Amino acid sequence: MVLAASSFPHLAFSQSPDELHLKIAKKVRDVWGNKNKKLTLLYPKGSLANLKPVASSFTKLTGVLVELREAALDNVASELLVDGLLKPGNGDPIDIALPATMSLPDLVEAGAVKDLTPFAREHEPIGLWESSLYDLGDRYKGNLYGYQSDGDTYMMFYNKEWLEDSKAKSNYFDLYGEELGAPKTWKQLDRQMKLFHDPKNNRFGGSIFRTKIYSAWEFWLRFHAKGLFPVDDNFVPQFNNEAGVEALAEMVEATKHLSESVFEDGLFENFDSYLQGNKFCNFGWGGTQKAMVRSNPSYAKKLGYSSLPGGEFDGKVFPMSYFNWGWNYVVSSRSTMSELAYLFCLFASTPVVSTTSVREKDGFFDPFRSEHYNDKVIQEIYTKDFLYAHKKSLITSMPDFYVKGHGRYFSTLRDALQAALKSQVSPKLALKKVSQKWERITDELGRKEQVKQWSFIKSSYPSGLARVLK
Template structure:
C-alpha cells in the first residue's frame, strides 16, 4: 500500500487549477488548424453525392450545427445530423452494426459507452484510418482518458463533463442558517469538503425552520451509481482488487450505503424519481434546495439571465473522506461525449477528418459557445473565451477546470454498462427498503463475478490496473486494497 500523501484540500485544488489557468503555457491563441484539416478531404470522391451521417445526442445538436456548417463550407461535403435520446446513441450505433446496414458514418456516444461499442466491433480505431496528408499538431483536451480502450484510440473528447457540487447561495448565505449551524457544530457553514460534512449540512438545512431542503441528489437508476461510487472511494478503498475481485461488500461499502440511507429523509422528494438530472435541475431552480450535483450543462441552464438562480450559484469539487488515509477530494469525470467513427462507414477518412476538425481550437470554441448545447469547456483556450466566460461565469470556470484537470476516470472496462446497471438496480432496492445494505452489495459482487467469469478475467484485470494508474496520485495514494 502506498504511503498516504499530504492532505489535498478543496482550496489547494482550486489554487492549483487557477495557477495553471493563468500561466503562459495556456496562452495559446485559437489557431487555423481546421483549415488544414478541411483541405485534406475537400472533394473526397467517396463523399460525392452523399452526406456524412452523424448520430448524436439531441442535446448537443446546438453545438454541432455550427461545426457542420463550417465543415460543409470548407469541404463541400454535406453533413446530416441524426439526433437521438441521451441514452440512445450507443444503442442506435449497435443496432445498425448488428443489422449490417450503413446507417451512420460517425457517432457521438457517451465516453463511457466506448468500451462496449468496441467490444461489439462497432467502432474503428482512429489509428487505423489514414488521412491523405499530415494533420498539424494541436493541443489536446485537458481530459482524454476515455478516448482509448485496450491500447487503441477510438474517440476525441469534446465535452468537459466533470461532476461538481452546486450550492444555492440564497441558502448558503442565509445568516440564520449559517449562525445556527456554526453554533451547533463549531464549524463554518461553507462548501463541504468531506462527505460527512456534506451529510451534516444537508440534514441541518432540512431540519431548520422554514421550507428549505438540504439537497436534491440524482438517485434514479443510471445516476445513483455515481453517488455510491464516490462515497465508497471516499472511504479509502479500491472498488476492485488488482485481480479484479469486487471489494465493495465489506465494511467500507456498507458504511457508504448506510450513509446514503441515513440521508434519504432529508432529500427533496424528487431524488428517487426517474426524471434524470435535467428534471432535478428544473426543481432545483424553482424550490428552496441547498445542494445538488451536476455538470456544466446545469450551469448553462441555471445561469441564464432571467432564471431564478442566475448569479446565485456556488460550486465545489466532489468531497472526499472524513478520516485519515482517505482522499481529501474526489474530482471526477463521469460522462462526456467523444467523436467516434463507426465500423460500417463508407468514408472513414472523411469521418476522422470531421472529428479532428470539430475538436480543433477555433471550431470547438464556437461549439462550446452554444448556450443551448451539452458541450462544456475541454480545452484551455475555452476558459479564456469572452463569450464562454459570460455564459458560465469565471467562478464556475475556475472550479470546473481545477476538477477536470485532476479528475479520476470513469470505469472504462469491458461490459461497463452491465456492471453499472447491476449496481444501480441493487442500490435502488436497498434505498427503497427491499433489502439491507450488506445483502444488496453482496448480490452486486456476486453478479459482478459472474459477469467477469463470462469475460477474460486476466484481460479485465489488466484493464483495471491500467485504469488505476490513471487515478491522480493524491487520490490513488489514499486508496487501499482489502486483505482477503
C-alpha cells in the same frame, strides 16, 4: 493531457491551432468536395445546438453534407450497437456517433466502432492534444476510438446565501461543533442537507439524482471517499465490506433530505428542479451551469461551485473529482466512408471548431481544452467563477471505469443501488449481490484481461488520490 500527444508519430502537418480545422477541411474538400457526399451523425438529445455550427461549418468548408440524427440521451450507445450488430437497414447507416465516453469499451468490444489509430497516424496534426485537459476516455487498450467533445467533470452546486444565513450557521455549530461552510467532505454535505431540509416550508436539502442510471456516480464517489478502489488488483470488487455498506447506508440516509421528485427526475428535469431555488445543493456538470445562467441568471449568482466532496485520510481531507460522462465522436463500423467520417471527428475536435461548439448556450457540451476557458463568450455563458472551479475539477478528475463489460457491471450496480435507495433491500444485501454478479461477469469476460485494463486505469488516477486509496 500531453500523454496522448506522444502516442502517435506525427507524419502530418504542424500548424497554428487556429488553422488546424482549415487544413483538415482542405484535405476533405480536395478528395470528397464535389462528390455529393453525406455523413450521418447520431447525437444525444440536448446537444443539437452544439453540433449545428460544427456540421454547417464542415459543409461550408468542404461541400460534404452532414445529417444530424437525434437519439434519446441515454440511448446513443445502444442505438449504435443495434445499428452495428443487427443492421436493421432503416435509412442510411450511421457514420459518426456521439456515445457517452463510458460506453466506448463496450462499443469497441462489440466491433461497433472503428479503430481510428491508423487514420490518426495519417491525419492527426501536431498540437491537437496539447491543450486537451481530459482525453483518457478517447482510448481503449492503447488504441484511439474517439475524440472528446464535452468536459463532463462531475461537480457540486450549492446555495451560498443559505450557507451565509446566521441562524443556519449557529444551528449548525450547535449541532456539529464546526463552522458552516462549503462542504468539503461527504459527512459535511450530508449534515448540511439535513440542516436545510424543511419540506414543510418548501425547502429541501438537495435535488441530487436518484434515478437508476444517474445515482451510481454518487455511490462511486462516496465509496472512493472511504479510501478504497472499487476493485482490488485481482479485479475482485471491494464493495461487499463495512466501508461499502457504510457508504451506501449514508447515501440512503441522505436521500431523506432530497426533494421528492429525485427518483423520477432525469437530466433536464433535474435542471428545472434546481432552478426553482428551493434546494440547497445539486450535482451536475457545466451543462447544469449553462442551464442555470440561461434560465435564471440572478439565481445562478447565488450559487457556489466546487469539486465533489472528498474523504478523510489521517485527519486530512482528500478532494475528489470524477469525469463521469463526456461524449466521444466515434466512427461507426458500418460507415462506408470511414476516412471521411474520421476527418469530420478530427475537424470537430480542433480548438477553433470545438470552441464554437462549447459556446452554444442551448447545448450541454462543456469546456475541455485550455482555449475554451479563455474564450470571452464561454466565460460569459458559464461565469468566470464557475470556469475556475470547472477547470480545477477537470484537471484532477479520476477516470471512469473504462473496462470491458462496463455496461454490464454498472447495470448490475445501478439495479442494486436503486433497490437499496428505495429501501427495498438492505445496503448489505444490495452490495453482496453486486459483488457476486461482478465476479460472475469477470469470470465470463476473462479476469486476466480485466486485471490488465484495471491496472492501466488505476495508474491514470490522479497521484494525490491514488496515494490514499487501497
